[in-house]
Amino acid sequence: MSDEIVREFLVESNENLDLLDRELVKLEKDPSNRDTLSSIFRTIHTIKGTCGFLGFGKLESVAHAGENLLSLLRDGAIGLSPERTTALLSLVDAVRQMLGSIESQANEGERDDGALIETLKKLQKDPEKLDALELKTATEVNRAPEPPAVEPPEKKEEAPEPPKPLGRILVEQGTVTPEDVAYAVQKQLEGDSRSIGEILLERGLVKSQDLLAAVQTQQQQAAKSAVSESSIRVDVVLLDRLMNLVGELVLARNQILQHTQGVQDAVLMASGQRLNLITSELQEGVMKTRMQPIGNIWSKFPRTVRDVAMSCGKEVRIEMEGKETDLDKTIIEAIKDPLTHLVRNSVDHGIETPELRKSAGKSPEGLLLLRAYHEGGQVNIEIRDDGAGLNTEKIKKKAVQRRLITVEQAARMREHEACNLIFLPGFSTAEAVTNVSGRGVGMDVVKTNIEKIGGTVEVQTRAGAGTTVKMKIPLTLAIIPALLVTSGGERFAIPQVNLLELVRIEEQNVAKALELVQGAPVYRLRGQLLPLVHLNEQLKLENSNSGEDAGVNIIVLQADGRQFGLVVDQVNDTEEIVVKPLNKQLKTIRAFAGATILGDGRVALILDVRGLALSAGLVDTRQEREAAAAQSEERAEQSAEGKQSLLVFENKEGGRMAIELSMVARLEEFARESVEKTGEREVVQYRGQIMPLIHVTELLGGDAILGEEMQKNTPMQVVVYADEGRNVGLVVEQILDIVEETLVLQQPAKRAGVRGTMVIQKKVTDLLDVRELVRLSGGAGPAQLAGEAHE
Amino acid sequence: MNERRQFCTFWMGQRLYGMPVEEVQEVIREQAMTRVPLAGSMVRGLINLRGKIVTAIDLRKGLGLGDQGAKGPLMNVVVSSEEQVVSFLVDAIGDVLDVEEESFEQIPDTLQGQARQLVGGVYKLGDGLLHVLDSEKCSQLSEA
Numbered sequence: 019m020s021d022e023i024v025r026e027f028l029v030e031s032n033e034n035l036d037l038l039d040r041e042l043v044k045l046e047k048d049p050s051n052r053d054t055l056s057s058i059f060r061t062i063h064t065i066k067g068t069c070g071f072l073g074f075g076k077l078e079s080v081a082h083a084g085e086n087l088l089s090l091l092r093d094g095a096i097g098l099s100p101e102r103t104t105a106l107l108s109l110v111d112a113v114r115q116m117l118g119s120i121e122s123q124a125n126e127g128e129r130d131d132g133a134l135i136e137t138l139k140k141l142q143k144d145p146e147k148l149d150a151l152e153l154k155t156a157t158e159v160n161r162a163p164e165p166p167a168v169e170p171p172e173k174k175e176e177a178p179e180p181p182k183p184l185g186r187i188l189v190e191q192g193t194v195t196p197e198d199v200a201y202a203v204q205k206q207l208e209g210d211s212r213s214i215g216e217i218l219l220e221r222g223l224v225k226s227q228d229l230l231a232a233v234q235t236q237q238q239q240a241a242k243s244a245v246s247e248s249s250i251r252v253d254v255v256l257l258d259r260l261m262n263l264v265g266e267l268v269l270a271r272n273q274i275l276q277h278t279q280g281v282q283d284a285v286l287m288a289s290g291q292r293l294n295l296i297t298s299e300l301q302e303g304v305m306k307t308r309m310q311p312i313g314n315i316w317s318k319f320p321r322t323v324r325d326v327a328m329s330c331g332k333e334v335r336i337e338m339e340g341k342e343t344d345l346d347k348t349i350i351e352a353i354k355d356p357l358t359h360l361v362r363n364s365v366d367h368g369i370e371t372p373e374l375r376k377s378a379g380k381s382p383e384g385l386l387l388l389r390a391y392h393e394g395g396q397v398n399i400e401i402r403d404d405g406a407g408l409n410t411e412k413i414k415k416k417a418v419q420r421r422l423i424t425v426e427q428a429a430r431m432r433e434h435e436a437c438n439l440i441f442l443p444g445f446s447t448a449e450a451v452t453n454v455s456g457r458g459v460g461m462d463v464v465k466t467n468i469e470k471i472g473g474t475v476e477v478q479t480r481a482g483a484g485t486t487v488k489m490k491i492p493l494t495l496a497i498i499p500a501l502l503v504t505s506g507g508e509r510f511a512i513p514q515v516n517l518l519e520l521v522r523i524e525e526q527n528v529a530k531a532l533e534l535v536q537g538a539p540v541y542r543l544r545g546q547l548l549p550l551v552h553l554n555e556q557l558k559l560e561n562s563n564s565g566e567d568a569g570v571n572i573i574v575l576q577a578d579g580r581q582f583g584l585v586v587d588q589v590n591d592t593e594e595i596v597v598k599p600l601n602k603q604l605k606t607i608r609a610f611a612g613a614t615i616l617g618d619g620r621v622a623l624i625l626d627v628r629g630l631a632l633s634a635g636l637v638d639t640r641q642e643r644e645a646a647a648a649q650s651e652e653r654a655e656q657s658a659e660g661k662q663s664l665l666v667f668e669n670k671e672g673g674r675m676a677i678e679l680s681m682v683a684r685l686e687e688f689a690r691e692s693v694e695k696t697g698e699r700e701v702v703q704y705r706g707q708i709m710p711l712i713h714v715t716e717l718l719g720g721d722a723i724l725g726e727e728m729q730k731n732t733p734m735q736v737v738v739y740a741d742e743g744r745n746v747g748l749v750v751e752q753i754l755d756i757v758e759e760t761l762v763l764q765q766p767a768k769r770a771g772v773r774g775t776m777v778i779q780k781k782v783t784d785l786l787d788v789r790e791l792v793r794l795s796g797g798a799g800p801a802q803l804a805g806e807a808h809e
Numbered sequence: 810m811n812e813r814r815q816f817c818t819f820w821m822g823q824r825l826y827g828m829p830v831e832e833v834q835e836v837i838r839e840q841a842m843t844r845v846p847l848a849g850s851m852v853r854g855l856i857n858l859r860g861k862i863v864t865a866i867d868l869r870k871g872l873g874l875g876d877q878g879a880k881g882p883l884m885n886v887v888v889s890s891e892e893q894v895v896s897f898l899v900d901a902i903g904d905v906l907d908v909e910e911e912s913f914e915q916i917p918d919t920l921q922g923q924a925r926q927l928v929g930g931v932y933k934l935g936d937g938l939l940h941v942l943d944s945e946k947c948s949q950l951s952e953a
Contacts, residue, residue, distance in 0.1 A: 266860035508844055557846035601864040601893055603949070607847045613855055613862045621843040621855040621862055 023230070027068050028121050029251075031113070034061045036317065038110045042103055043320040049098040058106075059088045064236070065113060070213040071233050076126045077116045078213075083138040084109040090142050104328070105137050107321065187235050193228040194218060254347065257307050264297075264304045265596045265615075271297045272617050306344075312390045312399070313341030315354045319361050323386060326365040333372050333383040334365050340390035345397055349491060352471045353399070356464040360401045360487050361386065363461075368405035368485050378482065380404065397493060402486040408479040410436040417442065424756065425665075426685045437477045441465040472498065472515045500595045500624065502616070503573065504588040506559025509622045511595050511614055512573065516627035518581065520589060521572040528570050541572060541583055548574065550583045551634045553625075557609060577628040584630070593617070597624060609633060664757050664785075665737065666778055667750040669715040674783040676776075677748075679756060681788050683740035686747070687733040704738070704745060711736065711747045712795045714786070718771055739788050746792055755779070770794055812910040816932075816939060818903035819886055822874055825903060826940045827932075834889040836902050839882035840865075851950040853898055858887065865896045868942075871950045872924050888944045895948045906939060908932045 038061055045054045066081035084106060090096045112131055119127030188194045202217040215233065218224040271293055278290040320336050327334040345353075369375075369384030376382050389400040414428040414436050422442045423431070431439075441461045468475045473491040492498060492515065500511040521543065523531045532550070533540050539550040550572065554560070572583040595614040604610070608629030616622050663679035686704070693700050693711065700711040711734075736747040763774030763785065771791040772784045816827035817836070842854035842865060853865045865885065869875065885896040912933045916925065926946050932939040 262860055269860065506846070508846070559846055598862045600862070601895065604845060604848055604852070604864060607845070609847060610845075613843075615857050615860065615862070619857055620841050621857050623843065623845065623855075 023234075024072060024120065024124075027072060028117055031065050031068070031117055034065060035110055035114050035117070037061060039107070039321040040317050042106055042110070043324050045098060046100070046103045046324070052092070055088070055092050059085070059092050062088055062109075067213055067215070067236065068233060071215050071229065074116070074120065074126055076129070076131060077113060077120075080109060080112050080116075080131045080135060083135040087138050087142040096142065099141075100328075102141050105134070105141055107325075108134055109138065187232045188218070188224060188228070191228065191232060191235075193232070194224050198223045252307070254308075257304070260304050261308065264301050267297050268301060269615060269617075269619055273619065308347050309344040310347050310350050311342045312345055312350065312397075313338070315350060315357060316341060316388055318358075319388065322358060322361055323365055326362050327369075330366060331371055332365065332369055334369055334386055335383050336386045336388070338388045343390040343392060343397055344493075345491065346493060349471055349493075352467060353473075353489070353491060356467045356489075357399070357401070359461075359464055361388075364401055364403040364405070364485070364487075368403035370406050374406075378406075392493075393490075397491045399489045399491060400486055402484060404484040407481040407483055407485055408437055408440070408477070409481070410479075413437070413439050418756075421756065425679075425682070426753070429684055429686075434478070437479050440477065441475065472513065474515075498595060498597060499592060500614075501573070501592050502590040502622070503553075503571075503586040504590060505553040505586045506557065508559065509590065509616065509620070510553070510586075511593075511622050511624045512575070512584075512627065513611070513624065514592065516575045516577060518574040518576050521574060521583070522589075523570040523572065525568040528568065532570065543574065543583070548572075548581060548583045550585055551630065552585045553630075554585075554587070556630060556634060575627050575631075577631040580631060582631060582634070595622075595624070662759065662761055664759055664778065666754045666757055666783060667735070667737070668752045668754055669718075669750065674754070674778070674781050675714065675750070675786055676757075676778060676783050677737065677739075677786045677788055681739055682737055683745065684738045685753060686736045686738055688736055688747075689733050693734070702736075702747065704747070707745060709738070709745045709747050710795075711749050712791060713749045714791065715751070717791060717795055718769060739792075746788075748788070748791070761785070813907050814910060816906050816908060816941065817886065818906050818939060819884065819899040820901040820903055821869055821872065821899055824874075824940060825934075825937060826868075826899070826942055827903075827906065828886070828888065828942050828944050830905055832888050832890070832944050834887045834894065837885045837887065837896075840885060849950070856885065856896060858894070858896070861894060863887065863894050863896050865898055866947065866950050868897045868899055868947065868950075871927060871947060873922060888948070890945065890948070893948070897944075897947060906934070908934070908939065 038058060041054050041058050041061075045051060045058065048054070062081055062085050066078055066085055069077040069081065087102065087106070091098060091102070096102075112129075112134055116126045116129070119125065189196050189199060198218060198221075199214065201221075201223075202214045205217050206214070215224070215229050219226060219229060275290055275294060278286050281287075316338055319338075323334050323336045326332075364386055365384075369386070370378070370380075372382035375384065385404045387400070387402040389398075389402070391398055410433050414423075414431060417423045417436075417439045418425055418428050422439065428436075441464070465475050468489055468491070471491065473489055475487065475489050477485060477487050479485040499514040501514060501517055503510050503512060521541070523541075531541060533542070533547075535547070539552075540547045541550055542548070571586050571589050573586060573589070574581060574583050593616070595616070597612045598614060599605075599612055600607075600610060609626060611624045611626035611629070613621050613623050664676040665679050665682055666674060666676045669675055688702050692702050694702065696708070700713075701708050702711060703709070735750050735753055737750055737753070739746045739748060757778055759776070759778055761776070763776050765775040771787055771794050773787040773790075775782060775784055777783065815830040817830045817833040818825055818827040819836075820826070837858070840856040840858075842856055844854045845852050845864075851867050851870050853867045856863050856865050883898045883900065884902050886899055886902075887894060887896045909932075913930055914933065915930050916928050920928070927942055927950075929941045929943045931941065
């Protein structure tokens with residue numbers, strides 16, 4: 019048997035398995051659908067027939083067990099139960115695994131499917147008992163005529179459509195007599211579990227070539243019944259080459275058109291026009307061949323949803339809108355895993371258990387809606403569930419715990435910003451790690467993968483009403499809209515997806531509009547400082563533009579959530595460009611994402627906005643912070659015990675102090691003017707309370723060295739300390755950090771209010787005793803406030 | 810013993826260089842070139858070879874020959890390997906030469922520096938020497 023046949027078998031069987039997944043789930047929803055059942059039966063049968071012939075015995079025996087069960091189902095002898103569906107789905111999985119190992123190692127692999135076969139057998143026997151359990155399919159069973167309990171699966175007369183039975187094909191081909199087939203069928207009826215082909219082969223009634231031809235004919239018929247006859251398989255490499263050639267043709271066309279404009283030749287002009295039209299149509303056509311409906315990947319989700327929902331005891335219905343939305347093949351491939359992850363996530367974390375849903379007044383069955391639609395040259399994909407929604411407070415707390423954001427940031431964060439925290443690396447809200455999700459490679463991977471192909475992801479949520487994850491994906495990677503700019507005499511293309519806006523500063527305003535922060539140029543864009551990056555400097559190009567045009571062109575770009583302004587000599591035009599990879603040696607230059615050929619045939623480099631930002635030092639800080647966060651998380655996990663979160667701040671003399679984070683309620687800023695006095699005490703109004711303020715430095719014996727002026731202008735940093743519902747504000751100079759440290763006091767306290775001295779981040783730091791401080795601060799009010807609580 | 814090899818030859822200054830004919834995809838005249846900022850100094854730029862973007866490498870620089878001066882257009886010797894296509898810029902194209910394997914000699918030990926990596930040996934011709942270039946090593950010049 020040749021490899022070719024095996025490969026054919028693999029390709030076809032894999033397609034058939036995908037079909038099986040879909041149809042089994044469909045069947046579960048609608049158990050009375052005989053068409054679906056027949057189709058499933060045929061598919062399994064085809065697989066079984068072929069692998070028996072090819073000598074894959076294990077595969078055959080598993081498929082055979084499934085087939086027997088299916089034939090009973092088809093004849094209505096037994097009804098479909100969740101157990102049966104599960105068993106059949108695991109059959110599909112087992113077959114798929116074996117096919118995988120046939121593909122990689124040319125054998126079925128070391129596996130024991132005895133248990134599965136046993137289960138499949140058990141489920142087909144004892145129909146009465148099972149039927150009794152299944153009231154919902156009872157009617158179906160009663161309606162069906164009573165068939166023989168065990169019917170030989172090869173009895174094909176009942177299959178409503180092709181493929182024809184192997185026996186009939188052989189007879190039609192004239193290779194065997196009807197009597198031979200009858201003999202083989204008789205054998206099967208007597209309990210021979212092998213296929214007709216095998217029995218015939220063994221008896222020497224048929225030659226293996228003839229049998230092979232017959233099996234192929236049968237497969238072709240089966241394929242025809244499943245797939246439309248009008249489609250063929252084409253190698254993607256060929257399509258890519260076609261695509262390149264068409265790109266070439268477009269360029270040649272452009273050049274000819276330019277040329278014909280200068281020539282007074284009616285015939286040439288007319289042919290040029292025709293060439294133009296044909297090329298455009300050809301380009302469109304070739305682009306279309308690479309397009310696939312998103313339904314191709316969605317079709318796997320009903321199975322995924324069913325499995326996940328079953329495993330966590332939920333009821334979930336999946337609905338899809340816009341299955342036919344087309345996307346480039348490479349993009350389809352790229353979003354497959356992120357989408358799967360999101361779908362699993364929605365079922366696992368988003369949708370509540372039936373009990374919870376009922377108590378919230380929702381239908382016990384959750385709804386997962388997938389939507390895809392075209393919008394503005396992009397494809398939007400939404401994954402919406404009607405579950406509990408995200409708990410933003412919990413997310414913030416987690417993010418702070420994981421040191422992804424600071425306490426201050428968390429306090430200021432808006433709802434929608436907080437939702438998007440789930441995309442940070444190292445974030446996972448799952449309380450317990452389930453086998454479904456929560457493995458730590460979660461949403462950040464989704465986001466990275468989507469951004470890699472030039473897409474965006476965001477999440478919206480409404481408490482109690484559900485969560486929607488929205489992705490915007492470009493239609494194709496091969497051709498992208500780009501802005502062309504000139505700098506240092508060279509043209510560069512900037513992908514539109516990174517582009518926010520263009521700002522032009524006229525000559526007379528340049529001096530005023532551009533400012534320097536410690537030498538680094540910035541521009542005030544609607545009140546926000548936008549760091550500026552000069553493309554000429556970044557790429558070490560000479561300044562060719564200083565003469566005629568003294569205005570400044572700023573291209574506002576976004577990379578990794580950071581904005582910056584790219585200063586270029588000239589803004590030219592927007593154009594659809596074909597992205598081509600760079601030579602491997604040039605790939606190391608991170609400022610470029612690739613190259614393209616412009617309308618005039620010249621090559622232009624495509625700027626990699628993220629790489630550019632990186633080399634300009636713009637996103638480094640964030641990367642570092644993420645790295646640090648990941649590290650500290652690791653450390654925290656390694657030795658979480660004995661460690662405490664400490665808030666580190668600086669006092670006026672630059673000394674470092676720390677308090678335990680568990681004692682801190684919030685970090686606030688107050689304007690100096692808001693401080694009022696009651697008696698000798700400084701107080702502020704805070705959340706409907708009067709909160710006393712304690713100046714930590716002064717209390718510990720330091721001097722108030724800041725000038726009055728400074729004090730008025732800068733807001734006060736206040737650590738709010740809550741004890742028994744009462745707040746006290748500790749005024750500190752600057753909040754530095756939150757660290758995880760084991761409390762090891764290296765020196766005992768020398769001063770009142772200080773518990774001791776320890777080393778935090780390689781610096782000597784005083785650990786404060788807040789309660790003592792409050793008591794120390796004396797005066798009637800605050801000391802008593804906290805004192806009462808303490809004692 | 811009379812094994813013969815064919816070389817595509819080209820001139821740089823007064824020296825004759827060559828690469829095995831089967832490695833050379835084509836020879837084309839000077840093309841419009843796009844510079845690649847931040848790339849190594851051996852990379853002269855990118856050219857559009859019928860829709861394929863090809864890196865052009867300055868062989869003179871690589872061989873330490875200095876600038877060509879204003880002596881007319883450069884020629885592109887396009888070499889394709891399994892991995893990629895690169896173009897070597899040379900002064901002028903010579904003939905395709907048939908040489909006898911016997912006339913081959915290793916480069917002398919006195920030749921030092923980068924050129925030692927690039928020149929695989931010489932063939933003694935009737936009227937001079939043919940320097941054989943290692944196209945793979947030459948392509949790696951762009952990494953600098």
